[in-house]
Amino acid sequence: MNIKQAAQKSGISERNIRYYEQAGLITPARNPENDYRQYTEENMRTLKLIRILRSVDMPVEDIRDVLQGKTALSDAALAQKQRLQDRMQTLKAAADFCGELNETCCSADALDVDACLTRMEVPAQAGWFTGWVQDYTKVATALAKEQFSFTPDSEVRTPQQVSAALFAYAEQQNLDIVITHESMTPRFTLNGAEYTARVVYTPVMRVPTAHISCQMVGASDTDAAVPAPRRSLQRGLHKALPGILLLLVVGVLLGTQGMLNSADGWILLGSFAAVVIAKSVYDFYWLYNHNDKR
Template structure:
């Protein structure tokens, strides 16, 4: 038997990740009856190593769990992941070829409409940019539904001003709003999606933040790493189209993604701060 520290040393997987796998139902170690501590049997260590390999292959957690629940599905899961990776390789090849077509050296001269039109033409001839762009659209829509903020015309110092700001926002967006709970922090539905609103202040005035836990997301349709990459791209809102092309060239690991984000944050820090002050639901 091994304790969690020993399991961490034997597998190279952090105890935080081991506990996460337990929470997701991938592991079920026994507990010592005397002290309640987890004890990892050799078969548990073997399973952690199996998870490690499958996660390195970017197999989604849900599919790994299905494999453990139904071992006979293992071959089909691996084949499905192989097909996904081959599709991603085709996307990378097309993206690399397309990068060679971009001639501008200055971002101000870069015309996304022109290149999007060229992408559409290539897609009709068999190129596979569609999944990359569609995934970004899915994540953008999910994030826009999950939370948004806007700057009202007043400071919203009382419930009446707060409610009026929400009604004005919905009117400007052409959306149907129903106030379900009045007060300083009202609850409401926007096109049927429930939200809670609260207020804070920035150097530019009041900001109303709206969040929901009931929005449909695209996270279950792609790997967490891919979802969170597109989530950050959505939030940054600098030249996202160009950044996607850059990222697909060299992001092969979490470390590569971190380096890309650091570089991007340095280049976009001013615009990033403005995002939190001015962003509106789109």
């Protein structure tokens, strides 16, 4: 059966099936006549097992070890049970904290914020705070894996030069790379994950400078265990964080000089904020966006 039929029978989307193939969880045969994937009943059983284990948020790496016989299913299940129990404690701490806020029956202005922050900093009761930081780490790791760019040391005007730049980057980062399609918009794999790339020219001191922007094909699944609303919020925060921190530094500097006591100071700060926002939008729609939306 083909991938569409496999998706219908297994209940897993075609995109996720391709991702599981890239992650080494399943390896379907190829039709020698057209090189299309052919899924067997054994492949179907493997996909359904993957679906079961992913439904309990077991990491892809653990599932791969189970399928390859490196880890017993019982051991992987026990490890995942512990992770879920830790997450339950985090959620319980957050729920208890919300309950206490409800029971105080006070307004936001009357809340003892120092006492609340002190509670969050106590390790035994820091479930919500610790969980937020841990989730942010997962989100930042996933984003760094999904999309990145670098400036090659040499010019990249031909497909061969682009490939050479990718090989050099992989060697510097100690990554395993395989070029699967050589062109000015190549396809390649890094440590088994599939990527596409393109060359983008941006002005640096009015001199066009080449960058190679890389985008993972499909999702990394690194932050799949993070709740969707929090994941979306933290992804947005991560992208805006450098600009926010820079804006705060400028605000502090202007404040120490007394410039925020005048309208001119606020205009200057607002202008700087507009530049930061414009740069963030530019980076997203030009440097990292691979849908040619500009």
